[in-house]
Amino acid sequence: MLAYTYVDHGKFELLDKPKPVLLDDRDAIVRVTLASICTSDLHIKHGSVPRAVPGVTVGHEMVGVVEEVGCAVAAVKPGDRVTVNVETFCGVCFFCQNGWVNNCTDPNGGWALGCRIDGGQAEYVRVPYADQGLNKIPDTVSDEQALFVGDILATGYWAAQISEIKPTDTVLILGAGPTGICTLQCVRLKEPRRIIVCDKDPRRLKFVRDCCPEILTAGPEQVQELVQAYSEHGGADVVLEVAGSEETFRLAWECARPNAVVTVVALYDGPQTLPLPEMYGKNLTFKTGGVDGCNCAETLELIADGKLDTTPLITHTYPLRDIEAAYDLFENHRDGVIKVAIQMEE
Ligand SMILES: [Zn+2]
Ligand SMILES: [Zn+2]
Secondary structure (H helix, E strand, O other): EEEEEEEEOOOEEEOOOOOOOOOOOOOOOEEEEEEOOOOOHHHHOOOOOOOOOOOOOOOOEEEEEEEEEOOOOOOOOOOEEEEOOOOEEOOOOOHHHOOOOOOOOOOOOOOOOOEEOOOOOOOOEEEHHHHHHHHOOOOOHHHHHHOOOOHHHHHHHHHHHHOOOOOEEEEEOOOOHHHHOOOOHHHHOOOEEEEEOOOOOOHHHHHHHHOOOOOOOEEOHHHHHHHOOOOOOOOEHHHHHHHHOOHHHHHHHHHHEEEEEEEOOOOOOOOOOOOOHHHHHOEEEEEEOOOOEEEOHHHHHHHHHHOOHHHHHHHEEEEHHHHHHHHHHHHHHHOOOEEEEEEEEO
């Protein structure tokens, strides 16, 4: 089968590999139908994910059809259409029992697929702990609608869940990339009084306004002023930092009112500084990444009910054999790309 592979620092290649087989009673083999490229794949390519293993098939955002299951798998059966979770988790350890599946103590717990074990930019993928890692897609939900459930939509949903958003709140979201937009959609479900979205790219802000006309938008230079104008207590009640730059990390606490919740969703290239003397007296609560992706059944329900719709994010679709071109487009932000879907051939 064809599998897009991390060969070496800076180099991915489409290789012919053997079809994966069940290695454990709790495994499933999934025939991938649609996959996507994530910014984290680029982080692997450029060496900023040291635990990524050369030779691994990349890709951790995909949907497909169950081909085969181990004898201990109960939640899915061959023929089921499923979303695949970015995170591998056992479901029984202390962290899993508390819903903190990102910290599952299994050796492959957390983000392993497409990083430490073979992922889904391929015709087939082996999913460990299939009862936890797969969710059945309702019949009324298409592959395109379900594509982001296991990764960026899970992230947005988790971020909105932990941010303690109240109906009277002004919520600031920093970053309107794919994960920022998923976060925005999930924050909207909490129905805060006001949502402000900040990004340095005017095209992204236009995309936000086109999808959600009630959202206020601003670039990084104007955002503090806008937040002040539209909040009652000197700053945003809740800030979600999804952009991941030094500037946005600073804006996150600067735009927050005293006693606000600041949720850091972003993954940074380097350490950030908390200037505690400057912040003293603000009494902020920081919550830091990453996602506990265990609410996929709920998000699939919300999609089926028409309350979440991430399909506008898919701006381009390529067949697997042209995945090189898809990466080139995504990496170089050409042609207004937001997300690329990779279609597997029948
Ligand atoms: Zn990802
Ligand atoms: Zn666990």
